[in-house]
Amino acid sequence: MRTRASYHHGDLRAALVAAAVGAARAGGPDAVKLTALAAEVGVSAAAAYRRFPDGLEDLLRATGDVARAELADRIARKVAAVRGSDPADVARRRFRASGLAYVEYVSEQPGLFAVAQRHPSCLPPGEAPDPHGLLEQRLDALVVEGLLPAERRPLASVAAWAAVHGLALLLAEGALAQLPAAQRRQAVDRTLDMVERGL
Amino acid sequence: MRTRASYHHGDLRAALVAAAVGAARAGGPDAVKLTALAAEVGVSAAAAYRRFPDGLEDLLRATGDVARAELADRIARKVAAVRGSDPADVARRRFRASGLAYVEYVSEQPGLFAVAQRHPSCLPPGEAPDPHGLLEQRLDALVVEGLLPAERRPLASVAAWAAVHGLALLLAEGALAQLPAAQRRQAVDRTLDMVERGL
DNA sequence: TCCTCATGTGAACGACAGCAACATGCCGCG
DNA sequence: CGCGGCATGTTGCTGTCGTTCACATGAGGA
Numbered sequence: 001m002r003t004r005a006s007y008h009h010g011d012l013r014a015a016l017v018a019a020a021v022g023a024a025r026a027g028g029p030d031a032v033k034l035t036a037l038a039a040e041v042g043v044s045a046a047a048a049y050r051r052f053p054d055g056l057e058d059l060l061r062a063t064g065d066v067a068r069a070e071l072a073d074r075i076a077r078k079v080a081a082v083r084g085s086d087p088a089d090v091a092r093r094r095f096r097a098s099g100l101a102y103v104e105y106v107s108e109q110p111g112l113f114a115v116a117q118r119h120p121s122c123l124p125p126g127e128a129p130d131p132h133g134l135l136e137q138r139l140d141a142l143v144v145e146g147l148l149p150a151e152r153r154p155l156a157s158v159a160a161w162a163a164v165h166g167l168a169l170l171l172a173e174g175a176l177a178q179l180p181a182a183q184r185r186q187a188v189d190r191t192l193d194m195v196e197r198g199l
Numbered sequence: 200m201r202t203r204a205s206y207h208h209g210d211l212r213a214a215l216v217a218a219a220v221g222a223a224r225a226g227g228p229d230a231v232k233l234t235a236l237a238a239e240v241g242v243s244a245a246a247a248y249r250r251f252p253d254g255l256e257d258l259l260r261a262t263g264d265v266a267r268a269e270l271a272d273r274i275a276r277k278v279a280a281v282r283g284s285d286p287a288d289v290a291r292r293r294f295r296a297s298g299l300a301y302v303e304y305v306s307e308q309p310g311l312f313a314v315a316q317r318h319p320s321c322l323p324p325g326e327a328p329d330p331h332g333l334l335e336q337r338l339d340a341l342v343v344e345g346l347l348p349a350e351r352r353p354l355a356s357v358a359a360w361a362a363v364h365g366l367a368l369l370l371a372e373g374a375l376a377q378l379p380a381a382q383r384r385q386a387v388d389r390t391l392d393m394v395e396r397g398l
Numbered sequence: 399t400c401c402t403c404a405t406g407t408g409a410a411c412g413a414c415a416g417c418a419a420c421a422t423g424c425c426g427c428g
Numbered sequence: 429c430g431c432g433g434c435a436t437g438t439t440g441c442t443g444t445c446g447t448t449c450a451c452a453t454g455a456g457g458a
Binding site for chain 2: 118155158159160168173176190198
């Protein structure tokens with residue numbers, strides 16, 4: 001990162017994305033304002049259009065990719081932290097851990113996550129972070145361990161994702177946002193129990 | 200409804216809400232612009248502030264209440280349409296019908312529903328439409344018919360709501376928005392199966 | 399050294415939220 | 429019947445923001 005105040009910035013794109021991520025964390029998608037962020041970075045608004053030809057929408061897509069990467073990382077770490085000697089038990093606990101990580105991330109970063117929801121990735125499919133792919137892996141592991149019948153494997157990811165995604169949104173910015181911490185944990189456990197039993 | 204073009208409008212508040220509902224149906228929350236809607240109704244922007252002291256936010260809350268009322272009505276109708284002679288079977292099918300109605304409404308009116316999500320009601324608790332209350336009624340019926348163990352009744356509404364809410368959002372404006380109709384139906388069935396088994 | 403193109407600037411336009419001071423007319427009170 | 433007050437609307441302004449255009453600058457290669 002160059003602190004030098006030259007005519008050319010050095011890494012304007014990264015600086016703008018970083019500023020946008022900060023604004024989104026604090027105030028959600030509506031707080032990401034191209035004009036204000038360009039000024040914050042020390043650059044005219046028009047300069048931002050060199051790096052983001054479609055303007056604000058491009059910036060929000062890049063910001064959403066940061067959120068998706070953070071989410072995928074959070075899930076991967078929490079899953080990897082689950083250890084044990086019984087493979088079936090590990091598979092089951094890792095599946096729960098992935099759901100829990102999703103809810104935790106959305107609860108901690110509701111504004112940034114909202115950007116990811118509303119603005120699809122600007123990266124090519126191979127490079128884009130893919131939280132959903134991690135869920136598919138967990139479900140495959142459940143099938144391998146005999147915890148999920150193979151005939152129920154199709155569309156299982158949709159059902160599980162829907163439950164966890166909905167719960168996360170209700171807790172983070174929906175009707176359950178005011179729930180005290182103890183009841184939040186109960187709600188998460190109750191929902192994951194339902195998913196586990198019902199999948 | 201007065202068509203008369205007098206100095207005083209007659210029912211400006213209702214006219215603005217109706218215009219806002221139309222805009223939200225077509226383009227979501229960001230399409231609701233106080234200035235443009237006031238012009239559409241044939242009134243200056245400042246006039247709208249007489250009826251909505253907090254400006255745009257107030258208008259969006261009132262618009263969200265229309266969405267919540269439509270949703271509650273949709274659910275109530277679909278539930279009431281389920282008839283049969285076996286009370287347990289009726290309770291089970293009515294529970295599914297309420298979830299299906301939720302998904303259908305969100306899929307058909309994603310823009311209007313998004314307003315309801317992001318902007319809480321401006322009505323006193325007693326008068327506000329309450330889709331969630333209808334779900335609680337369905338769950339109570341399941342307990343009465345012995346389809347849901349009483350010890351699982353607490354927080355069951357959270358789990359069921361989360362699954363249906365998440366599914367609706369994924370289908371309406373999320374990653375599953377492009378799914379063809381046949382697979383959409385399968386996704387809904389698969390998710391409701393999970394909820395029914397797992398609750 | 400000079401040329402070129404990426405990068406950045408300043409100015410301008412239009413849409414919009416919100417506020418303030420002024421205008422209008424409906425309705426009730428004397 | 430007339431008059432005055434208050435709800436209702438209006439014009440006009442300020443500030444923010446997205447977006448575009450013509451122009452300026454400077455870094456690096458021919």
